[in-house]
Amino acid sequence: MKKLILFVVVFCAIHRSSSAEDKSLTVYAYVNGLVCDFCARALEMTIGKKDAVKAINVNLKDKVITINFKDNQRLEDSVISQLINDAGYTVREITDEKK
Amino acid sequence: MKFTIFTILFTFFCFNITKARPVSYPGGLTLMLMNSGMKNSLHTHYSSTAKTSLGYKIEYWRGDEFTLNMIQMNNLIKRWNKPESQANFYLKSAIGAALSDKADFESKKNFAGFIGISTDWENQRYFIQYSNRYTKAFEIKDFYTQFIHLGIAPYIGEYGDIHTWFMIKIDHTPEFDRNIVITPHLRFFKNVHLVEVGADTKGKIMFNYVFRY
DSSP: OHHHHHHHHHHHHHHHHHHHHOOOOEEEEEEETOOSHHHHHHHHHHHHTSTTEEEEEEETTTTEEEEEEOTTOOOOHHHHHHHHHHTTOEEEEEESSOO | OHHHHHHHHHHHHHHHHHTOOOSSOTTOEEEEEEEOSSEEEEEEEEEEETTEEEEEEEEEETTTTEEEEEEEEEEEEEEEEOSSOEEEEEEEEEEEEEEEOSTTTTSOEEEEEEEEEEEEEEOSSEEEEEEEEEEEOTTSOEEEEEEEEEEEOSSOOOTTSOEEEEEEEEEEOTTSSSOEEEEEEEEEEETTEEEEEEEOTTOOEEEEEEEEO
16 A cells, blocks of 8 residues: 555656656747738748647737747747747847746 | 840849848749739849849830840848838849830830839838839830838738728820829738739829738
8 A cells, every 4th residue: 555655656756857847938029020921921931841840820910920839949039039030030139038 | 235234233133142141041932923004024033142033024015015024033132120010122123025016116026124212111000112113125115113102001900901001103204195194003912922002193003012931
């Protein structure tokens, strides 16, 4: 019985520890020149094709792209900026928190 | 003379290849179908990078009954990205062949090409565009054409909504009998689809469709 309790405690501790390490990150990129659906589509396609990206949402009103990354993955801000520049737009700011 | 002009157009075309600037996003495919009282055209292009687009264009000019089959290149020379707006300056050029349907020419074929510029400014409420081009098809037709395109959106939508624009396009082609054509129209824009529907002041229908993937 003691062994069973010990096993359960250890299992829960390991599982909790690994769950705590799994973090999916969200980044917000504020973009200049974002004025129409074609612009939104360009950014969606250019950034969305990266393996680390789980989902992307483009908000035309606030001119912000919300990028959700897969667990324990992300793109450096410099890479995000480059991708946005490659799509023909410029980055105003990249933050981890929405304004 | 014909060879010299063709060489100039070809050189200009090649120059564009090396001086490419953004047009669409890398890997973007675009299909543009344009129909009006002046012409019918189909233009499809591919952007291998965000710097330039290369594609095929076929145009049928109704008044003078000739067809242009061309390889067209568009280059974005300069883009101004602002927090609430975007402005662009494009260079466009094409080379190919012209074929006349007119009885006078008996299906005559010629080298053809054009060069021109296009500039626009837009935000989510207003749109303004000016574009011109000089087309050279030698004995078949040489002509200069330009237009201004204005638009206003009655409401501002979010990505994926149907965006509606009230627009007017004014074409000026000095070489044509009807040298000014005014076309009020509506633009509907949703996601990867753009449709323009209207009629000019003589009742000729305009129908344009653009698809970008």
